[in-house]
Amino acid sequence: MKEVDYSAHLLLRPLAEELPGPSKVSVVKAMRDGRRMRHRRWWAGGSAVVAAVTAASVGGVLAAQPPRPKLPPDPPLPTACAVDRLPLGNHRSAAMPAGDASGTWLAAGSDWGRETRNSLLIWRDGVLVTDVLSPGLSFYVAGVNGSGTVVGTSKVEPYVYQDGTFRRLLGGGGEANAINDDGVIAGLLGTTDQERRPVRWASAGARPEPLTVPKGVSPLMVSISGVTDDGSVIGSVGTFGYIWSSDGSGRYVKAPPRRDGVPAEAPQPGASPPITTVFHSVVVRNGWIYGTRGSLDVESLRYHIETGTWQELAGEWKGPQIGDPYSLGDEDPRVFVGRAVLDLPVPAGGHPGRDRYYVSTVSDDATVMAGKLEGAVDDTTTPAQPIIWRCRQ
Secondary structure, eight states, X not given: OOOOOOHHHHHHHHHHHHSSSOOOOOHHHHXXXXXXXXXXXXXXXXHHHHHHXXXXXXXXXXXXXXXXXXXXXXOOOOSEEEEEEOOOTTOSOBOOOEEOTTSSEEEEEBTTTSSSOOEEEEEETTEEEEEEEOSSTTEEEEEEOTTOOEEEEETTEEEEEETTEEEEOTTSSEEEEEEOTTOOEEEEEOSSGGGOEEEEXXXXXXXXXXXXXXXXXXGGGEEEEEEOTTSOEEEEETTEEEEEOTTSOEEEEOOOOOTTOOOOOOOOTTOOOOGGGOOEEEEEETTEEXXXXXXXXXXXXXXXXXXXXXXXXXXXXXXXXXXXXXXXXXXXXXXXXXXXXXXXXXXXXXXXXXXXXXXEEEOTTSSEEEEEEEOOTTOSSOOOEEEEEEEEO
16 A cells, blocks of 8 residues: 655646646646756856745745645554354344444344345344334335434335334435434435435434535436534535535535546536546545545545545555445455555355455444355355454554
């Protein structure tokens, strides 16, 4: 792994965005010409000019090098982890679990993939504490917060499960995608693709607040991936990450420039930017948005919301998992802890090289992770099993 310093590109990005096309100015040539000009002036102007030019040069260098932003420390990499299957009660399988930031609560829908009225399963510290029939078919859990409140979707109906009761969220059909510890919920309303629109509910009983989307963006290109502590909603609009602030305003989270210096422009209506500048937000953790850019040559990145800092995580297609509900899984489970990579053990009784392991949630302190074990494509005897990793540091 390596850290790519994007600070110079980010400082120059506003200038790049004002240009209608690629810049024809050679920065390297301009710097070289500038040095030659200063050299000639030194010989022509004498020592007084030398002093002035030197002071200006030093001042310019200092002004162009802002202090590095202060970033929160990442949790220490665990020294050992143990893996267990989560208890399922009388159920045969379950979907990938969602988890809260502390790792205390996990939740999933049972028997996912079957057209049945399945159950909501909730675990506290790895113990099954809730097994309740869902309000509709194929209930899918999207999030759980530090109070054990769960949000999810049954077909096209968004629900919240709180204090032992299911409540349908106001606003009509749609889906609930995320919840924070204060009970702020985010999701999408609309029962058809063209009606989909992002919304935020201030609480389980509140009416939805519409979130604006830039003109020209198809409703199909809007997704929600998280809600921050201050109520900001994180997602993707078009081919870029997007942040809806708690005050209702929205802005793109543009991916950092490519290694060749080309900036990631905000998408224009009807235009398709290069896939190397695409950034999809997938999960929010410890103040960072984790996501990916690219298509076949995928890179994992993270963006610190408060400081606007970008860090590259890995450039491998089959690299470590971010720890999110969209995980593609791998035969050898590995996950990012901050920017470090943690190798996770596999449960006994599996099929090495055939089973796939998905990491869907990582606690903020990296002591609890959860996901699922799934048999090979041709394995009809191994249903999806939710699993938990408990780690020590």
